[in-house]
Amino acid sequence: MKYSKELAQNYSANRSEYNDTDPMLFAELESVGLVGKRIIDIGCGDGSHAAWMVERGASQVIGADLNESMIALAKEKARNWNNLNFLLADGSKLPIASESMDRVVSNYVIHYFPQAILIFNEISRLLKDDGYFIGTFNITDVEKGFEYLYNQVMPIRLQHRHGSVMIKNLIKPREEIEQAIADSALIVLKELEINNLHSVVDESYPYKEYIRKQSVLMVLQRVRRSG
Numbered sequence: 001m002k003y004s005k006e007l008a009q010n011y012s013a014n015r016s017e018y019n020d021t022d023p024m025l026f027a028e029l030e031s032v033g034l035v036g037k038r039i040i041d042i043g044c045g046d047g048s049h050a051a052w053m054v055e056r057g058a059s060q061v062i063g064a065d066l067n068e069s070m071i072a073l074a075k076e077k078a079r080n081w082n083n084l085n086f087l088l089a090d091g092s093k094l095p096i097a098s099e100s101m102d103r104v105v106s107n108y109v110i111h112y113f114p115q116a117i118l119i120f121n122e123i124s125r126l127l128k129d130d131g132y133f134i135g136t137f138n139i140t141d142v143e144k145g146f147e148y149l150y151n152q153v154m155p156i157r158l159q160h161r162h163g164s165v166m167i168k169n170l171i172k173p174r175e176e177i178e179q180a181i182a183d184s185a186l187i188v189l190k191e192l193e194i195n196n197l198h199s200v201v202d203e204s205y206p207y208k209e210y211i212r213k214q215s216v217l218m219v220l221q222r223v224r225r226s227g
């Protein structure tokens with residue numbers, strides 16, 4: 001899903017005010033280890049996380065994002081580290097060799113993909129055997145009878161001190177996500193529910209009362225390839 005230039009700038013300018021779930025992501029990443037690792041951040045936005053990973057000792061970090069304005073901001077903010085690169089690309093079709101990554105990170109991006117299998121297959125392809133995915137995303141369950149809402153757009157409001165930023169997510173059911181993980185040879189090592197106070201379904205959404213939006217952090221591991 002495309003972000004306009006204004007939205008990218010606004011998101012980046014206010015990011016520090018809605019980054020309270022970052023410490024959980026960082027803690028899980030440090031717990032599986034990032035020093036000396038090759039890491040890709042899918043949907044890297046303005047590159048803040050990618051830069052953090054380089055500072056913490058990752059050997060090589062690639063930040064990939066679909067949005068030109070985000071990649072431009074990331075490049076602008078990045079220092080001239082030769083082990084940090086940014087790539088304008090769709091996270092489900094990355095021009096990167098298979099089995100080349102020790103870690104795949106993705107913070108609030110998975111819910112943008114039209115089908116969960118597209119992104120989990122790509123994560124699985126990129127990861128080396130036993131490599132880890134650490135990421136956050138939204139899962140939205142709808143009440144029985146409202147299944148037609150799946151894969152439709154839901155307006156999300158990211159609130160910050162100076163106002164708010166409106167973004168859009170696709171509604172993804174838990175079953176689709178769990179099936180896609182299993183079909184991609186990934187196993188769930190950990191799932192934490194996270195309380196993302198700033199990311200709320202906008203009042204304008206007419207089906208608000210029939211849905212339950214949940215943000216989760218998952219740690220997944222790539223199953224060993226045989227042979």
Ligand SMILES: C[S@@+](CC[C@H](N)C(=O)[O-])C[C@H]1O[C@@H](n2cnc3c(N)ncnc32)[C@H](O)[C@@H]1O
Binds near residue numbers: 065090108
């Ligand atoms: C909510 S922002 C999160 C950005 C960053 N991960 C962070 O934590 O600040 C979602 C990002 O996902 C990117 N995105 C959306 N769809 C994408 C896709 N198909 N491939 C790569 N990036 C995508 C957007 O351009 C945006 O930068």
